[in-house]
Amino acid sequence: MSKSIAIIGLGLIGGSMAMALQGFEDHEVVGVDVSQPTLRFAAENHVADRVTSDAEQALRQADIVFLCLHPQGIVDFLAEHRDHFRPGALVTDVCGVKTAIVEAAQVLPPEVEFIGGHPMAGTEFSGVQNALRHMFRDAHYIIVPDENSSPEKVALLERMAAYIGCSDVVRTTPRQHDAIIAYTSQMMHIIAVSVCDDPQLFEFMGFEGDSFRGCTRVAALDVPLWTQLFSLNADALDQALERLEQNIGAYRSALRCADRSVLAQKLEYSSARKRAMNREEEKRKRPG
């Protein structure tokens, strides 16, 4: 293998990325981590073609670098290793916020190209032992190239997204990404933890169905990671939550209304939107 991909951070996503990228276009996948137990697990389970704790050496050889640390970890890593990247390398990340990361990547020298990314996949678990080779299957892969991004590097990122099984690659700006993700992902996590804060959670156990499981699965979240993700996107998230409170409030009003047709009309409106969304998703899955 003549080329090298360095995966920095073999956690849930980094480990999954390392597994999924093995065999991509004649690249060796090198897993980098500071934790010896993580490296040992990764080596024993062939999470990467090769593993090392020497980030500097891995970076000097890498044609492609995936930063798979927590947000603050990525910011710190970029500052510490700014001069260790190989000229001409593509550097990307997998972080759930983009504005803060793209800003931090400004420290990189001009001969290194950074394009932020966010494969929309994950589970409520963490750590390399929970990594999955098929983590990214059918997931959306968001990228935030800017006007200086080279078409070759964008195309390379797109080929990797396809290789790991993503359904599509969506381009947007860091700011727009963060506004969207506040709604489509972060708000779902705040809903899940808020539902679990109900004083009667344990008393009511044994009465939950799939709707409860689907809504609250992500409540068992990685606290340090999500504290960073929420904090780095607090304004957009707060706005999404304000809209949610208004929409729940409107349903509460309809519930209190003696005329059942008010509630029926609201449910007709909302459920029609969801069904329309389902149809759109089906269409995207079956092109042509």
Added chain:
Amino acid sequence: MSKSIAIIGLGLIGGSMAMALQGFEDHEVVGVDVSQPTLRFAAENHVADRVTSDAEQALRQADIVFLCLHPQGIVDFLAEHRDHFRPGALVTDVCGVKTAIVEAAQVLPPEVEFIGGHPMAGTEFSGVQNALRHMFRDAHYIIVPDENSSPEKVALLERMAAYIGCSDVVRTTPRQHDAIIAYTSQMMHIIAVSVCDDPQLFEFMGFEGDSFRGCTRVAALDVPLWTQLFSLNADALDQALERLEQNIGAYRSALRCADRSVLAQKLEYSSARKRAMNREEEKRKRPG
């Protein structure tokens, strides 16, 4: 087969129940519906051992009756057919509210025994064509016997719940059932439709992950059914939603707090509750 189970209403749940109960303890499963297309589909797909539109005749022969209509449909059916049930029969239902149904069952003559039930399973679809033989696998089955319920009939209901694959049978009162279900099920549906009411739903499509899908799946709900379920349990549901709004509000305050440890502590609290709940569920699944 010497005994008979009548399934009244071959919709999503009735159709699934008819399929799942086939072969239970020497009973013939008779599917009853007013819709000719439904009966034709059910006959062609062997949803029941036999299908008929003659409810009266089916009731006169039935040792066990499952009422699988919408809530108002059950209330009306009980009033219309009160004198057609076989003496000694067990009559039960599968409805998501219990107080209103148990009250309506007061019209039955004393020689017919009614025990309300609620198998906690379903999908966002409706109709016999979406019925599933394994709908109830690993689901909780809630029953609301009262002080007059005979142990034999309760035991019969429990054997059927086990036969169709339920993980356990939970006993409670109609009022407690409705308070619990307002939280564990109905609130999840109000959350899902409220999330889908966001003005940016369609604009933000292509950026949703499994957390969004898990939370909003049930938004594509059966409007007439859920209008009835919500309306028949409006007070308890409104109280659950009020608690949710308070819990979301507390997270919004933490988000606005400059000190990140406030948010981290809240996330630690909530996620620990969810993890504790997951452990409890695991324990229940693996008894002994």
